[in-house]
Amino acid sequence: MKYKVNEKGYYGDFGGAYIPEMLYPNVEELRQNYLKIIDDADFQKEFHQLLKDYVGRPSPLYLAKRYSERYGANIFLKREDLNHTGAHKINNTIGQILLAEKLGKKRIIAETGAGQHGVATATVCALRNLECVIYMGEVDIERQAPNVARMKMLGAKVVPATSGSKTLKDATNEAMRDWINNPVDTHYIIGSVVGPHPYPDMVAIFQSVISEETKKQLLEQTGSDQPNYVLACVGGGSNAMGMFYHFMDDENVKLIAVEAAGKGVSSGFSAATTYLGKEGVLHGSRSILMQTPDGQVVEPHSVSAGLDYPGIGPQHAHLFKTGRGQYVSITDDESLQAGLLCTQLEGIIPAIESAHALAYLEKMEFKAGENVVVCLSGRGDKDLDTYIKYFNL
Amino acid sequence: MNRIKQLFQEKKNILSIYYTAGYPNTGDTIQIAEALEKSGADMLEIGFPYSDPVADGPVIQASSKQSLDQGMTLKLLFEQLKDLRKKVTIPVLLMGYVNPVLQFGVENFCKACAEVGVDGCIVPDLPMVEYEEFYAASFEQHNLSNIFLITPQTAEERIRKIDGLSNGFIYLLSSSATTGKNLEVSNTTEDYFGRIKAMNLNNPTMIGFGISDKQTFDKACTYANGAIIGTAFVKAIAEGNLEESVSTFMKKFKV
Numbered sequence: 001m002k003y004k005v006n007e008k009g010y011y012g013d014f015g016g017a018y019i020p021e022m023l024y025p026n027v028e029e030l031r032q033n034y035l036k037i038i039d040d041a042d043f044q045k046e047f048h049q050l051l052k053d054y055v056g057r058p059s060p061l062y063l064a065k066r067y068s069e070r071y072g073a074n075i076f077l078k079r080e081d082l083n084h085t086g087a088h089k090i091n092n093t094i095g096q097i098l099l100a101e102k103l104g105k106k107r108i109i110a111e112t113g114a115g116q117h118g119v120a121t122a123t124v125c126a127l128r129n130l131e132c133v134i135y136m137g138e139v140d141i142e143r144q145a146p147n148v149a150r151m152k153m154l155g156a157k158v159v160p161a162t163s164g165s166k167t168l169k170d171a172t173n174e175a176m177r178d179w180i181n182n183p184v185d186t187h188y189i190i191g192s193v194v195g196p197h198p199y200p201d202m203v204a205i206f207q208s209v210i211s212e213e214t215k216k217q218l219l220e221q222t223g224s225d226q227p228n229y230v231l232a233c234v235g236g237g238s239n240a241m242g243m244f245y246h247f248m249d250d251e252n253v254k255l256i257a258v259e260a261a262g263k264g265v266s267s268g269f270s271a272a273t274t275y276l277g278k279e280g281v282l283h284g285s286r287s288i289l290m291q292t293p294d295g296q297v298v299e300p301h302s303v304s305a306g307l308d309y310p311g312i313g314p315q316h317a318h319l320f321k322t323g324r325g326q327y328v329s330i331t332d333d334e335s336l337q338a339g340l341l342c343t344q345l346e347g348i349i350p351a352i353e354s355a356h357a358l359a360y361l362e363k364m365e366f367k368a369g370e371n372v373v374v375c376l377s378g379r380g381d382k383d384l385d386t387y388i389k390y391f392n393l
Numbered sequence: 394m395n396r397i398k399q400l401f402q403e404k405k406n407i408l409s410i411y412y413t414a415g416y417p418n419t420g421d422t423i424q425i426a427e428a429l430e431k432s433g434a435d436m437l438e439i440g441f442p443y444s445d446p447v448a449d450g451p452v453i454q455a456s457s458k459q460s461l462d463q464g465m466t467l468k469l470l471f472e473q474l475k476d477l478r479k480k481v482t483i484p485v486l487l488m489g490y491v492n493p494v495l496q497f498g499v500e501n502f503c504k505a506c507a508e509v510g511v512d513g514c515i516v517p518d519l520p521m522v523e524y525e526e527f528y529a530a531s532f533e534q535h536n537l538s539n540i541f542l543i544t545p546q547t548a549e550e551r552i553r554k555i556d557g558l559s560n561g562f563i564y565l566l567s568s569s570a571t572t573g574k575n576l577e578v579s580n581t582t583e584d585y586f587g588r589i590k591a592m593n594l595n596n597p598t599m600i601g602f603g604i605s606d607k608q609t610f611d612k613a614c615t616y617a618n619g620a621i622i623g624t625a626f627v628k629a630i631a632e633g634n635l636e637e638s639v640s641t642f643m644k645k646f647k648v
Contacts, residue, residue, distance in 0.1 A: 008522075016520070016523060017520055018491055018518045018519065018520060018523070019518060019520065020447070020518050020542065021541070021542040021543060021547060021566070022448065022544050022566065022569040022570070024520075024546075024547070024551075025544075025546040025547070025548075163454060164444065164445070169445065173445050173447050176447040177447060177450075177571045180447070180448065180569060180570060180571050181569065181570050181574070183544070183546050183569040184546070278496075280492045281490075281491050281492045281495060281518070282445070282492065284518075291492070293496065294467055294468070294493060294497075295492040295494070295495065295496035296443065296444040296461060296493070297445050297492075
């Protein structure tokens with residue numbers, strides 16, 4: 001358990017709860033109750049029932065034949081793209097909405113980048129009949145129009161974040177401000193493994209179903225539950241944490257986290273946090289973030305709205321600093337090419353986020369017979385416009 | 394004795410003004426401080442701007458962004474404050490978020506504050522437990538007061554703990570809100586202020602968030618040792634002649 005959170009809310013040097021006093025009662029209430037609620041048998045039953053009947057879990061672990069031929073290893077895709085609402089995000093929102101109900105909350109707020117977390121939140125709010133307000137950067141509202149329409153149809157109010165770079169970071173700021181102003185009846189469903197403790201741990205627990213299933217499926221399909229590599233893309237890092245969770249303590253399994261290099265790590269238009277960032281505090285936890293020498297947060301860039309974030313979750317910072325995880329990056333161009341390749345080799349249009357993880361396969365060398373799992377965190381329907389424009393389709 | 398403690402011993406109905414360093418223009422920081430003291434402010438809170446100020450409403454956010462866009466940094470602020478104590482005698486606090494402090498270095502930050510004559514700090518996103526463990530030693534060594542916030546939702550036990558860690562005053566938020574909301578003194582707010590007053594804390598209290606005019610200021614003073622005005626002042630100096638704007642604004646409170 002050396003990579004898990006300690007009783008003070010830290011992962012090594014990272015984590016904690018750097019929040020203004022106005023948020024303290026809410027975050028403290030959550031900290032005191034989250035494990036108790038999650039471990040409760042009735043909660044587990046309802047959570048897993050919904051994951052099965054509503055989300056459609058377990059998601060398949062698919063041995064991608066043509067990928068395997070191309071790379072000379074067994075390439076498995078963990079098909080989170082087949083979940084209801086099209087990405088891994090719903091694993092977390094189902095968990096958090098049930099938890100919010102147990103805490104007696106009446107109103108749900110969330111931030112969203114690509115819109116996947118916003119849709120997943122609006123979906124569970126419709127399902128459980130709770131008021132829903134989604135903060136989304138103005139720039140993202142434009143580049144993810146279909147998801148905005150879905151959220152509205154689901155009954156959510158979508159509020160544009162107009163400060164800063166008008167993307168995910170700013171949407172997160174606005175959601176935090178909303179929570180400060182609504183301290184009693186509102187639960188904030190953070191969509192990634194970021195934020196003050198206990199959020200990174202709570203979201204990781206809800207997403208850990210990804211690696212829990214993967215282990216079982218690998219055992220059935222290969223006779224061993226131990227792959228050689230697991231790969232996932234990292235913005236804040238929730239699908240990666242879900243994919244790494246049950247493999248973290250097994251040092252034989254190599255963990256590869258793929259960040260968005262944007263137009264290149266040295267271009268000034270990048271979101272490669274571990275490469276460009278330094279230790280500091282962002283959105284309530286101590287982690288690694290892109291910042292100026294004066295400690296001002298730097299605006300990130302990625303073609304993928306879900307990876308367009310200047311930080312990573314504290315547990316990722318810990319995996320990076322300890323060397324347990326290998327953190328690499330992929331450019332906008334490489335990810336789009338990988339998205340097209342996946343579509344044409346396997347008949348799966350991946351989200352551009354997930355295409356970053358796929359793109360790194362091109363840079364690796366495998367031995368025959370090695371087992372490699374890539375988390376295909378979401379489907380690419382929301383990115384069709386970007387793909388079509390890029391490839392002149 | 395530090396200037397903050399002395400002020401609270403000598404005065405009632407203390408008027409403290411917040412403004413953002415380097416706003417409206419980079420070079421205005423000291424001039425505003427002098428003008429405020431001249432027109433009757435009892436204490437100053439100089440905000441060092443941050444790119445992601447989650448506890449602030451739109452007005453202070455915008456002033457922070459403008460200041461940063463014009464080149465303000467913490468390092469530049471300390472250079473501007475080099476001769477602070479030749480020009481300003483009232484207590485001065487710095488207010489800002491924890492990440493710039495971390496990058497500057499906690500010990501360096503405290504040392505720089507002491508060197509220029511800053512009396513204390515307000516860092517809203519620095520939690521009490523982190524302060525105790527990693528910051529308190531440097532703050533104490535340099536004789537800086539760390540000011541904690543409490544809200545209507547802060548539990549009594551926690552308020553006692555904050556009182557024990559404080560050595561200046563405690564910042565009472567009139568409601569749980571980002572800066573710039575208007576103070577509506579409802580029965581619940583009065584109950585809360587009354588409850589705090591009845592606790593007989595060791596430290597004096599100042600009410601902040603939502604104080605914008607003489608009426609709300611006077612009301613706040615019936616429950617606390619004084620009040621803090623931020624957003625309303627930042628709005629008032631956005632345009633026009635700085636000294637005139639400051640003096641016009643301050644006259645409203647000195648009737």
